[in-house]
Amino acid sequence: MSHLSRLRDKFQTKAKKAAKKATKLIQNYSALSGGKVNEHDRIVFDLKGYIVKPAVLNEDEVNVLKELVLRQKNEPESLPPQERCLPGGAFAKLIDHPAVMNVLLDVIDPDIEKIRLEDVFLSYREMGEGEWKPHAGGPTTNPNYAYNFQDGRIYAGMTRVVWELTEVLQDQGGTCFIPGSHKANYNIRTNPVASIDTRNSGLWESYSCPPGSLIIFSEAVRHSADFWQNPHNPRIAIFCAYNHINVRHHKPSISPEVLERLAPRHQRFFKDVYHPQFDRV
Numbered sequence: 218m219s220h221l222s223r224l225r226d227k228f229q230t231k232a233k234k235a236a237k238k239a240t241k242l243i244q245n246y247s248a249l250s251g252g253k254v255n256e257h258d259r260i261v262f263d264l265k266g267y268i269v270k271p272a273v274l275n276e277d278e279v280n281v282l283k284e285l286v287l288r289q290k291n292e293p294e295s296l297p298p299q300e301r302c303l304p305g306g307a308f309a310k311l312i313d314h315p316a317v318m319n320v321l322l323d324v325i326d327p328d329i330e331k332i333r334l335e336d337v338f339l340s341y342r343e344m345g346e347g348e349w350k351p352h353a354g355g356p357t358t359n360p361n362y363a364y365n366f367q368d369g370r371i372y373a374g375m376t377r378v379v380w381e382l383t384e385v386l387q388d389q390g391g392t393c394f395i396p397g398s399h400k401a402n403y404n405i406r407t408n409p410v411a412s413i414d415t416r417n418s419g420l421w422e423s424y425s426c427p428p429g430s431l432i433i434f435s436e437a438v439r440h441s442a443d444f445w446q447n448p449h450n451p452r453i454a455i456f457c458a459y460n461h462i463n464v465r466h467h468k469p470s471i472s473p474e475v476l477e478r479l480a481p482r483h484q485r486f487f488k489d490v491y492h493p494q495f496d497r498v
């Protein structure tokens with residue numbers, strides 16, 4: 218091989234690598250096009266362990282999603298196979314919704330390739346349905362549920378993103394939190410205290426929000442489901458569990474039929490658990 222052709226091959230390889238890098242940067246940038254999380258949300262997430270973003274979706278978007286999840290629940294056969302379960306169908310485009318990504322890129326990892334989505338499910342509750350089951354809070358060495366603050370930024374593990382598709386009334390069945398408990402020093406996770414965990418301890422906080430709102434919370438904050446008490450509508454909420462690429466909490470259960478039909482920009486959230494250093498060529 219002549220010196221000239223060796224030189225040409227070298228340049229071609231370098232150009233390919235540069236193009237790959239540029240594509241990755243552009244993909245990451247487009248996911249961030251809504252801008253990063255605002256200071257208010259970042260500080261409240263750190264302070265309380267959760268944030269509520271009211272009415273992120275409009276009425277039409279909410280109606281489309283409600284129809285999808287109710288059909289998935291009640292008559293899945295009426296849908297094509299790739300839409301019969303979450304995250305398929307009209308839900309898929311919410312996977313990287315800017316309101317979600319702006320927070321996750323701030324609290325899980327600033328590189329979108331290091332964020333995984335490991336579970337998506339519907340929570341449907343009629344009047345009186347639900348449970349009271351406090352969990353998490355306090356220190357842990359388990360990286361899945363970690364919440365750390367280091368060098369000016371949050372390092373969260375599993376982070377729940379909840380799309381509330383119906384109205385939630387204060388203390389009438391929305392998820393409940395003990396704000397700040399993701400940073401508690403006493404281990405209320407492994408040594409729960411009944412007087413703290415009881416629903417009327419005065420330490421629990423919930424929220425009200427219109428349909429289409431987003432709740433984002435660290436799995437590290439002590440939280441619980443509640444009994445649904447809103448007489449106007451059932452709870453119809455989509456729960457998503459995002460995590461860092463290095464760890465996984467849930468057993469993979471997402472249907473391959475659904476995954477195969479997602480757009481590549483959504484499929485990448487379902488990659489296996491590994492360290493992205495092995496992506497290097």
Ligand SMILES: O=C(O)CCC(=O)C(=O)O
Pocket residue numbers: 340377391392393440441442443456
């Ligand atoms: O159903 C709820 O409101 C809370 C669910 C829960 O406890 C969780 O996501 O870990």
